Amino acid sequence: MQGEPNQLKYTDIHEDVVRSIVETGPNYYVALATAFALTLICFFFPWFYQLYYGIGAAGMNHPNVWGTYLASFIFWIGLSHSGTLLSCVLHITNSSWRKAMYRSAEAMTLFSLVVAAMMVMVHVGRPWFIHWTLPYPNQMEMWPNFRSPLLFDVMAITTYITGSTVFIYMGSIPDFAAVRDRTRGWRNTMYSLLSLGWRGTDTEWHRLHWAYTFLAVLIIPLAVSVHSIVSWDFAMSIVPALHQTIFAPYFVVGAIYSGTAGIVTVMFVLRKFMDFGEYITELHFDNLGKLLLVLSLLWSYINIVEVFTGFYSGASGETEALRYRLFGFYAPLYWEMITFCAFLPLLCAFKRFRTSFVPMLYLSIAINIGMYTERFLIVATSLSRQYLPDAWGLYVPSAVEISILVGTLALFTTLFLLFVKIFPSVSMYEVKETMNTPKKIPVAASGGSLA
Amino acid sequence: MSFLDRITEGWRKNRKPGYYENFDYHWAMTIDLDQCSGCGACVTACQAENNLPIVGEDAFVKGREVKWLRLEHYWEGEYPDVKLNVIPMMCQHCDSAPCETVCPVSATYHNQDGLNTQIYNRCIGTRSCAVYCPYEVRYFNYNDHEWDSPLDQQLNPDVSVREKGVMEKCTFCIQRIRQAKDNAKDDGRRRVRDGEVQPACVQTCPSKAMVFGDRNDPKSKVSRSLRDPRAYKVLDELNTNSSVVYLKKVEAER
Amino acid sequence: MTHFVVGLFGDPESALSAAGSIQSADLGTPELMSPVPIEGVEEVLGEKRSVIKRFSLFGAIFGGVSGFLLAAITAVLYAHPVGGRPIITFPPYLIITYELTILFGIIFTVIGFFVSARLPNGLWTSFWKQDENRPYVPEAAVDKFAVSIGCGVDDVQRAETILRIAGAEAIRDGTEGAS
Structure with missing residues (x-):
């Protein structure tokens, strides 16, 4: 057992986690109500207005037909990338x-994906026909176009949502069972249903271990493919500055990067407001900080490559798009992104920085702002400068778009707040595994000799 | 016919590379920039023929005007020694169209006449075709449009009015092509005669700069025009194999 | 009728050794219930094999084949000339194949897990009320390690003795239901 030395007992964990579900303070309700109200006001109402009026409610125009909705979509897909992917990698490597x-x-993954799927609905012009992208036999005898990068997206994201849901659910079955007996009323019914009658027998543990490992093995290549495929939405076009082979690794690295930063944020919040200080420790922030440092270096490298290949190509379209990104209308955003995502994370080289919670929180938020900017710039700058100079344009998001952007954050928060009261948000059985197992107590000795 | 037979037949019919090249007709257009005066009559004709919305001042300022055929203006030199180059730009009906591959629901595809078609009813409005199009000739309906009276009385009944959330673009006046093909069939002819069908822009062009016709017919006017040494395609290096060919403006050295 | 004798232990080692002694006393294979997976179960109770991997493999192959066929057959049935591409376009269809391989791999892994772990079981259908053949120990979900053995009436006494010798903190009759 490689767990950190601590004095916790199995029952303590059990109590802590059950308490986090059952005992709900007024602050929680205030937070939930605020988040839900914000979701309604900032996300759903503007969206309904947009459904009524048309996409014209957003700021998009002729050359810039894609805007913040698509940037948000990539951002949320990216944010989803660390949860399940990291969890799978660490499960297989036994960390x-x-x-x-x-x-x-993993919950972050799932809810990010839900929000991302919502963003697709917000993005398309006629979301009431979105089901046409799914391959199902119909009376029109029409099938989707399987050659389209967008259809790869549909397939990949459907698979990813399925995979992440299954993965988080499978890992939670023993915990549902553990919570089941400690709750009453509707909670008891719900956990009884969710736990499927788990009893914790040796056979069940064995099967769970193998099924879980197979899922992890399947989900790792899936997660990598999902963001590659999202990048191909862009890279398979012939738009200058989008038509690049580096895009797939660029997006995957960017996704894991922003996802890891997202985990730091969520860890901080959980630690602060759910009293999980004993389980989420400096060790976690230290390790995540190291990961952030590595990813930021990778990310910077790919950015240098992107700029260099654009410059070296010498093609007029490429160089103009590059010049516009670096020094054009959106240049302040570009340099903000470079500062937040390439320079600030270098602070993670210091252990003192990595193990202090509040600076890490700020860093993680800065990284995600930078990463959102990256996605916005990919969409906005490239579309503003395409081949025909007559069709050059400029795009500024409208109030509806900004409101929906805020609303997605609120939507994500609402989902997450619901999650912490339904799912045991710390995996009980695996934390128990990392601890020292109870030792045989000599008959003569009294309790308290567990350590 | 059983399901399996349908599969085998479809496979037999289409497996050869180039099944998409043997079109019944292959409509093409040439635009002689030497003759083009940049008057904009084609733009107006297109607007009238194809029920293009009049988007209004606000939408125009936002850059949302819908012009299936637009005139691109390129200025050269400094005042007073300035020169204006005009080039009409519309859907190039590429044979290897980037916009077609990206549509997830096959709302845009190549029909048997070699035209790049847009099916408004099928479109879900992802707008990716507009991004993939290097000519920027696809226009999106950002909202429903209204025609003030009496303009609503002069809408072309042969062309559908597009609703919000769908993409639209130049169709080479497909309603006219269809009409000409129907007429040819009624007359007992197998094919449409050269010059029998003209899109609105070609019909209107006062300087006869635009020529439209069937590229498959080597004797047609457009085929002769295509063999002109001045012929070039816009952004030919992208290998889109466009069907609109421009004839270069030739100027004396100054 | 089978009687179930359940012994509760405070630590995994005693539970394991109790399970070992029960097996060596020819009382059948006991079931261990624990809040965490116990290491070394397979050394005591024999190697376990699951069918999950076959399910995963089958699902992945099935998904891959059906994914490619879905793309290819629909393209052939309703031929759309698109972007000058051939009717069956391998590179994009391989991506569809890849995704569906994983999708069905996942779905079948889950099915395999349910089948091989025999979930959901009687406990689920009756909302964790006692299933006659599945003794259930609520404490085993918290911090106790339980050994359960199903045996005839004659052997109940023997089983209880073995469990007690191994150091069981409590012994209970699993047949009557959880307390």
Whole structure:
């Protein structure tokens, strides 16, 4: 057992987690109500207005037909990338530090994906026909176009949502069972249903271990493919500055990067407001900080490559798009992104920075702002400068778009707040695994000799 | 016919590379920039023929005007020694169209006449075709449009009015092509005669700069025009194999 | 009728050794119930094999084949000339194949898990009320390690003795239902 030395007992964990579900303070309700109200006001109402009026409610125009909705879509897909992916990698490599945080990280994946799917609905012009992208036999005898990068997206994201849901659910079955007996009323009914009658027998544990490992093995290549495919929405076009082979690794690295930063944020919040300080420790922030440092270096490298290949190509379209990105209308945003995502994370080189919670929180938020900017710039700058100079344009988001952007954050928060009261947000059985197992107590000795 | 037979037949019919090249007709257009005066009559004709919305001042300022055929203006030199180059730009009906591959629901595809078609009813409005199009000739309906009276009385009944959320673009006046093909069939002819069908822009062009016809017919006017040494395609290096060919403006050295 | 004798232990080692002694006393294979997976179960109770991997493999192959066929057959049935591409376009269809391989791999892994772990079981259908053949120990979800053995009436006494010798903190009759 490689767990950190602590004095916790199995029952303590059990109590803590059950308490986090059952005992709900007024602050929680205030937070939930605020988040839900914000979701309604900032997300759903503007969206309904947009459904009524048309996409014209957003700021998009002729050359810039894609805007913040698509940027948000990529951002949320990217944010989803660390949860399940990281959890799978750490599960396979048997890293024990994953165990206290992976449940909430996976929930982050799931809810990011839900929000991303919502963004697709917001983005398309006629969302009431979105089901046409799914391959199902119909009376029109029409099938979707399987050659389209967008259809790859549909397939990949459907698979990813399915996979993440299954993965988080499978890992939670033993915990549902553990919570089941400690709750009453509707909660008891719900956990009884969710736990499927789990009893914790040796056979069940064995099957769970193998099924879980197979899922992890299947989900790792899936997660990598999902963001590659999202990048191909862009890279398969012939738009200068989008038509690049580096895009797939660029997006995957960017996704894991922003996802890891997202985990840091969520860990901080959980630690602060759910009293999980004993399970989410400096060790986690230290490790995540190292990961952030590595990813930021990778990300910077790919950015340098992107700029260099654009410059070296010498093609007029490429160089103009590059010049516009670096020094054009959107240049302040570009340099903001470089500062937030390439320079600030270098602070993670210091252990003192990595293990202090509040600076890490600020850093993680800065990184995600930078990463959102990156996605926005990819969409906005490239579309503003395409081949025909007559069709050059400029795009500024409208109030509806900004409101929906805020609303997605509120939507995500609402979902997450519901999650912490339904799912045991720290994986009990795996935290128990990392601890010292109870030792045989000599008959003569009294309790308290567990350590 | 059983399901399996349908599969085998479809496979037999279409497996050869180039099944998409043997079109019944292959409509093409040439635009002689030497003759083009940049008057904009084609733009107006297109607007009238195809029920293009009049978007209004606000939408125009936002850059949302819908012009299936637009005149691109390129200025050269400094005042007073300035020169204006005008080039009409519309859907190039590429044979290897980037916009077609990206549509997830096959709302845009190549029909048997070699035209790049847009099916408004099928479109879900992802707008990716507009991004993939290097000519920027696809226009999106950002909202429903209204025609003030009496303009609503002069809408072309042969062309559908597009609703919000769908993409639209130049169709080479497909309603006229269809009409000409129907007429040819009624007359007992197998094919449409050269010059029998003209899109609105070609019909209107006062300087006869635009020529439209069937590229498959080597004797047609457009085929002769295509063999002109001045012929070039816009953004030919992108290998879109466009069907609109421009004839270069030739100027004396100054 | 089978009687179930359940012994509760405070630590995994005693539970394991109790399970071992029960097996060596020819009382059948006991079931261990624990809040965490116990290491070394397979050394005591024999190697476990599951069919999950076959399910995963079958699902992945099925998904891959059906994914490619879905793309190819629909393209052939309703031929759309698109962007000058051939009717069956391999590179994009391989991506569809890839995604569906994983999708069905996942779905079948889950099915395999349910089948091989025999979930959902009687406990689920009756909202965790006692299933006659599945003794259930609520404490085993918290911090106790339980050994359960189903045996005839004659052997109940023997089983209880073995469990007690191994150091069981409590012994209970699993047949009557959880307390």
